[in-house]
Amino acid sequence: MxxxxxxxxxxxxxxxxxxxxxxxxxxxxxxxxxxxxxxxxxxxxxxxxxxxxxxxxxxxxxxxxxxxxxxxxxxxxxxxxxxxxxxxxxxxxxxxxxxxxxxxxxxxxxxxxxxxxxxxxxxxxxxLLIHPRLVRTKTGGSYRVYTPFARTLRGIGPDQPGASAPERITQAAPPAKGLALENLNLAPDLHGGRAVLDRHAVPAGEAAALARLDAFLDRVTDYETRRDRTDLEATSGLSEHLALGEISPRSLWALARARGRDTPAASAGVEKFLSELIWREFAWHLLIEFPQMASAPWRPEWRDFPWQGDSDQAEAWRRAETGIPLIDAGLREMRVTGRMHNRVRMVVASWLTKHLLTDWRLGLAHFQDSLSDWDPAANAMNWQWVAGCGPDASPFFRIFNPETQAERHDPAGRYRQLWLETRAADYRATLPRSQRALPPARVTLEAGRQRALDAYASFRQTTGAQE
Ligand SMILES: Cc1cc2nc3c(=O)[nH]c(=O)nc-3n(C[C@H](O)[C@H](O)[C@H](O)COP(=O)(O)OP(=O)(O)OC[C@H]3O[C@@H](n4cnc5c(N)ncnc54)[C@H](O)[C@@H]3O)c2cc1C
CATH class of the missing domain: 3.40.50.620 (HUPs)
Structure with a gap:
């Protein structure tokens, strides 16, 4: 039959x-x-x-x-x-x-x-790498801390890649007339930004994802030591492919592991890369267990933190006009390409939530609108991680200094130059024609840092919140 x-x-x-x-x-x-x-x-x-x-x-x-x-x-x-x-x-x-x-x-x-x-x-x-119900604590609960989660996942091992589609597929005749792909324009709200994104796009699709993985595995030996360098192409760039399922994490795991086995010099880099894939898995594990993570602080006591709402300063941040070179460079990179280096994501998120004391959900929404690799789990977990209200989060008092971060991770200033100067015209082309002028920034590095620490100290005193 x-x-x-x-x-x-x-x-x-x-x-x-x-x-x-x-x-x-x-x-x-x-x-x-x-x-x-x-x-x-x-x-x-x-x-x-x-x-x-x-x-x-x-x-x-x-x-x-x-x-x-x-x-x-x-x-x-x-x-x-x-x-x-x-x-x-x-x-x-x-x-x-x-x-x-x-x-x-x-x-x-x-x-x-x-x-x-x-x-x-x-x-x-x-x-995902593995069914989330399989990665449980000894008492059957869900993990709230990355390290034991990663240990248990590695102990069980991810699932093997599943079945692939056949080379020849028989399609049934469609009973309805569909829309033409050529005229879809799923993002009319990008306006002029669409042409800019098109110009800076990397190839999409499964074949492109595999080619990108291959190129990355050829340089994976340096991944551990160079992945934080904003001026180098040291990471895989696979997040947008993963976000759309153009490659599965199970296949990625299997292919990367095989390279680590065949090339011993690559194995440390491969293991670091796999631990980043586990961060993605951990984010999904958390979102499945705590669906409210996308809109409410994971630690309930943080509901009372005195975050500030939208403001001219938050708008200047969205427009990449903070006056802090590394931050403006990162926000422009995102606007022009839909991508942003992970290190810079942390620094721009820290500036918004700490120096500007702005509610992390404003940043989350801006990233959601601007990232081509948008992923509801990774976005929410990381914003809460930086803001200090998430699971296994960076403590609130750890405030990134964008100047020392720039010196360390963009030592010759090439990343900043690329986005603030070389590609300035591309950035301007994404902006609406008329924009209200913003007053000059009022927050300096030291004053912003001190204000954040004071707000945190008084929050801890009144609520008894733990680090
Ligand atoms: C505030 C903030 C928001 C973020 N929002 C997103 C988002 O919407 N979508 C998204 O995919 N990533 C997000 N990230 C995580 C990270 O910045 C990107 O996954 C990474 O920059 C993608 O580049 P890559 O593929 O070259 O990463 P690689 O270094 O090559 O890492 C390999 C893969 O591991 C996963 N990974 C790496 N770092 C993380 C991390 N911190 N959290 C979860 N998974 C990780 C990604 O799937 C990535 O493709 C966010 C980070 C921050 C700080």
């Missing part, structure tokens, strides 16, 4: 290898469908822009394998999938699980809607 038709609901798994959902759906005739829905449009502009590029790359490869592209529909999956499944007589809709809290709600709605017609939604793992 030939396998029954099925639907592959494409969300954030733009790859063909280690894609168990696509492999399961493609056993028989499959329809690959993507929705422009409320959840997608609530994402930030840069990540929608990047997603569109990923969708194009996936669509091109699907056409090569099946002669037909992705069916793109505007609307809500719980309203549209039951009708599509009925028209195809597909009993199952397969999806790679993206365990973000909002997606969980949508998945439940889709499954309920499908069940009315006797059909169901089947979720497949692949976004």
């Amino acid at each position: 030939s396998p029954p038709p099925a639907i592959f609901w494409l969300t954030r798994d733009f790859r063909f290898s280690d894609n168990a959902a696509l492999a399961a759906a493609a056993r028989g005739p499959v329809l690959a469908v993507f929705f422009i829905d409320r959840l997608l449009m609530a994402q930030g502009a840069a990540s929608r822009w990047r997603l569109e590029r990923g969708l194009r790359a996936f669509d091109a490869e699907l056409r090569r394998r099946s002669g037909q592209g992705v069916l793109i529909l505007r609307g809500e999956p719980d309203q549209l999938l039951p009708g599509l499944a009925a028209a195809l007589d597909a009993a199952k809709v397969h999806q790679s699980d993206w365990p973000a809290p909002e997606m969980r709600v949508l998945q439940a709605r889709v499954d309920a809607a499908l069940q009315v017609g006797g059909r169901r939604l089947v979720l497949h793992p692949g976004h």
Whole structure:
């Protein structure tokens, strides 16, 4: 008997290898469908822009394998999938699980809607290294500290990569007319910034992710010692591919480990890289356990911290006009490319939350709108880590000094020069035509630091909050 038709609901798994959902759906005739829905449009502009590029790359490869592209529909999956499944007589809709809290709600709605017609939604793992329920403390609880979490995960070992999609795929004829990929423009709110991002984009898609991994593994020996250098290309640059599932963390782990085994000189760099992948995993573990982490302090006592709301100074930070070279350079890099070096992310976040005492959620929202590698778990965990209110966080009194950070991690000033001078015109091209002038900055390095420490001391005194 030939396998029954099925639907592959494409969300954030733009790859063909280690894609168990696509492999399961493609056993028989499959329809690959993507929705422009409320959840997608609530994402930030840069990540929608990047997603569109990923969708194009996936669509091109699907056409090569099946002669037909992705069916793109505007609307809500719980309203549209039951009708599509009925028209195809597909009993199952397969999806790679993206365990973000909002997606969980949508998945439940889709499954309920499908069940009315006797059909169901089947979720497949692949976004994480290992099922989060397997990494537990001795008493069965969830981890709140990275180091023991990492130890337990390494002890169990991540899952092996799962099934890959076949080289030849038979697609079912779409029962509805889809939108044309060429005219999508998923991020109209970028205005002139879109052309700038296009100019600085790195190639999207699974083949590009694998090529990037390969190039990175050739220089992984230096990763441990040079990854904080903002002026060098020392890190992998894989976060945007991971955010869209153009490569799975399980495949990354397996390929990097193999390189470490074959090339002993690379093994220290590889192990450091794997521990960064575990930070990503830890962030997801936390978000799954504490979905409120994306909008509320992970440590409840921090609800009472006297954060300041939006202000001219926060606006100057968003506009990359703080007057502090490393900070303005990083914020401009993000505006022009959708990327920002990890070290600089920490420094700009520290400036906003400590020197400017501004609520970390304002920074989180700006990053969400501006990062092409936006990831709800990594973004929330890291903002809370810098602000001091997160799990296993950097203590509040650890305040990055942007000048010493610049001396250490951009010793010849090349990174600052690139973003403040060489690419200044690109940055200006992303700005709206008319902008209200801002008053000059009032916070100096030392005064801002002292104000933050005073606010923290009085907060600890009144609430008894622990470091
Ligand atoms: C305030 C702030 C916000 C951030 N927001 C995001 C975000 O929205 N999306 C995102 O992917 N990363 C975020 N990060 C983490 C980190 O900055 C990026 O993952 C990293 O810069 C990506 O570059 P890379 O791929 O070259 O990293 P590499 O150094 O090559 O690391 C390999 C992979 O490990 C993971 N990783 C590395 N560092 C971290 C970390 N601190 N937390 C979680 N995972 C990590 C990423 O998946 C990364 O691709 C944030 C960090 C800070 C300080």
